[in-house]
Amino acid sequence: MATSEKAVPTSFMEPFKDVLVNYLMPEKCYDEFFLDFNFLHVDCLKIIISKGLGIGIILGSVLVKLPQILKVIGAKSAEGLSFKSVMLELLAITGTMAYSIAKGFPFSAWGEALFLMLQSVTLAFLIQHYKGSTVKGLTFLVIYFGLLAVLISPLTPMSVVTTMQASNMPAIIFGRLIQASINYRNGHTGQLSAISVFLLFAGSLARIFTTVQETGDSLMVLSYIISSSCNGLITAQILYYWNVSPEMKKKAE
Structure with a gap:
């Protein structure tokens, strides 16, 4: 029986x-x-929570920067957004993606990097486009995807990919500090999307746990800890300047 x-x-x-x-x-x-x-069963529960969070982060990443992109297109302006900041963020995302592919990590541990990369590239192009430099934006797209193809191919030595991942930390710090300084100098957060900023902050926090659980890679864990801290700074600015818009700031002046 x-x-x-x-x-x-x-x-x-x-x-x-x-x-x-x-x-x-x-x-x-x-x-x-x-x-x-x-x-x-504790170990199995940790695995399921980690896998579930990873899948959730990947699904969320498909839309995480869409509010930002739509806000820029709707306003036909990229005011308050730093191209240098987006480029540094893109460097960090690309490094994580290439490093994870080279290491053979499961897609659930890094998949959001793919979607964040595509959205960041779109945002970088839009910033150039609305500044009247559409040709520069198109040139950037061609160069970036050409370099990406080489980077994730077997032609690139593992030492180069590891160095890129290690460079994530200063890239994330400088990128976020540039954006934070622009927000502070302007006295508002311009066309920054609160939804996108909050989702990035929450996603980077959750990634600390999933990276520890699924990869155990200390370099990636440290990158996400730093990323969470920097995203937290921008989140704090969004909240601080919540009721201040570029138009209100100009009227006040």
Whole structure:
């Protein structure tokens, strides 16, 4: 009887096993949960939380900078946005993506970098476009994607990719400090999107846990800790300048 009782939940979950094992948990955790009904297995719970957060971050990253992009297009202005800051952020994102691919990390540990890269490239082009330098923006796109193709190919030595990942920390710090200084100097956050800033801050915080759990790579963990701190600074400015717009600032002057 004991054997037949266990077979019922096993056969019921069997159609979902491949999906669960491939994307959410190792087979040992599947057995713990659905064969032994040990739903409080600590190590397996950590894995599932980490995988779930990772998938959530990736899905969220598809839209994280879309509010920013739409705000710039809607205003037909990139006022308050720093091209240098976006470029430094793009350097950090590209380094993380190339490093993760070279190391063979699971997509759930770094996938948001791909979508953030595409959105950051779009934003960089829009900043140039609305400053009247559309040709420069198009040239930037061609050069960037050419370099990216080389960077993620076997032609690039691992030492170069590791150096890029290590450079993430100063790139993130300087990029965010440039944007923070522009916000402070302007006395407002311009066309910065609060939604995008909040999502980036939350995502970088969650990535600290998922990176520890899924990769154990101290270099990536440190990068996300620094990224969270810097994103927190911009988030604080968004809140501080919440009721101040460029138009209000100009009227006050």
